[in-house]
């Protein structure tokens with residue numbers, strides 16, 4: 001069965017895989033098919049047997065015929081070789097020949113004929129043998145072909161397995177591809193939704209941009225108007241200040257008694273916040289009459305009573321501070337006898353409510369500077385703090401060694417500006433920084449280090465130099481806010497000062513006079529606080 005299947009496949013399906021030699025053998029087989037095909041298919045050795053069988057039979061027949069013929073010619077009848085069972089003892093041919101030879105010396109014609117037949121048969125046998133060997137070699141070749149076919153079959157199986165694996169993989173890939181295609185479709189839908197919403201957003205963005213553009217134009221117009229308004233405000237504000245009180249205003253502040261009460265010698269008319277009445281008791285010259293009380297009336301631009309807060313005081317000053325930002329020089333003096341509250345008014349304490357004019361003015365200047373920054377203004381503020389003692393300037397912001405303290409001179413620059421040589425000019429950016437400078441100035445005052453009773457105060461000047469630039473409009477402004485504490489200025493007359501003290505008082509007044517006249521030339525607005533100590 002196996003061989004049959006192999007041949008069938010060789011004939012029909014695998015002929016294309018045969019080598020040319022195999023094909024040739026196959027053709028030869030086809031030629032000899034009638035004799036050998038059945039034999040080859042049946043068994044490898046079968047053709048030989050099948051071929052030999054008739055040959056043997058033929059030989060035996062011939063032999064039998066040779067022997068059997070003899071008796072028929074008168075040779076004694078004996079059991080013939082053909083009649084004898086196979087393998088049984090048969091009389092030797094020589095004996096037979098001998099027997100024949102006894103009958104005569106010449107070969108009989110029938111004997112020659114048989115001999116020829118034998119030789120023919122032998123030739124046929126030889127041919128058959130060579131044919132068999134051919135078949136055997138063909139069989140060998142076929143066996144190789146079969147092996148190759150088996151190998152090819154194995155390869156085919158392997159390839160089929162591989163193919164099936166690949167098919168499975170392909171199926172998996174197909175499933176994957178399907179799911180990815182679905183996903184892709186979903187994403188495409190999302191993308192189209194996003195695109196449409198983006199288009200909507202873009203169109204609304206364009207609308208917004210147009211709105212912003214028109215708003216920007218409006219803002220630019222309004223800025224222009226604002227700037228014009230600001231310039232107009234400055235002009236009007238300063239015209240009002242000038243019209244208000246001849247450029248110099250004098251206020252009076254009455255401090256409370258130490259116990260919080262109010263002096264009987266000072267009267268503040270309730271209907272008028274511009275006048276004050278000081279009552280003075282005059283003794284009788286003769287002693288016969290009672291002491292009389294004489295009233296002295298004084299008028300000021302405004303009078304502040306003992307309950308006036310630091311904020312109320314500053315509200316009057318703040319208008320002048322605004323002028324300083326507008327480019328006008330402003331000077332505020334605090335004048336009064338010792339202990340009347342000049343330093344309290346100008347510097348105050350560190351707490352919010354008790355802060356004096358200087359920190360509040362600086363705060364206002366900084367705030368206004370920030371506000372004006374929105375209109376393109378940039379401000380720089382520089383502070384200095386000096387004390388005038390016996391016509392000598394003392395830098396209250398000096399932080400170096402006491403032994404190396406430099407000397408100072410007041411000089412006028414080519415621009416007609418007054419400067420002090422070797423003075424500390426500190427750039428300030430915050431209110432805290434200014435508060436720190438005030439504290440440093442307090443520590444640097446000689447009387448701060450001496451017992452209060454023996455110390456005599458000296459005038460001090462805090463200056464804030466303001467420089468503003470509006471580069472967009474090519475406008476600048478420059479001014480100085482000058483806040484002066486004229487400590488000790490009242491003593492000259494009252495204390496009957498003599499010697500160095502008298503000289504100091506005279507120098508102070510001279511300095512103040514010079515200052516005032518130079519300030520006036522610089523269009524300085526000034527306010528003087530006359531502080532009163534109730535007695």
Ligand SMILES: Nc1ncnc2c1ncn2[C@@H]1O[C@H](COP(=O)(O)OP(=O)(O)OP(=O)(O)O)[C@@H](O)[C@H]1O
Nearest residue numbers: 255256337338339340341342343344345457487488
């Ligand atoms: N309006 C006021 N309310 C409450 N306390 C005040 C007031 N004015 C002054 N004082 C207090 O009075 C005292 C003296 O004030 P201050 O030192 O300011 O006087 P001064 O005029 O500067 O004196 P000097 O000329 O000696 O420097 C301080 O303790 C201060 O706190």
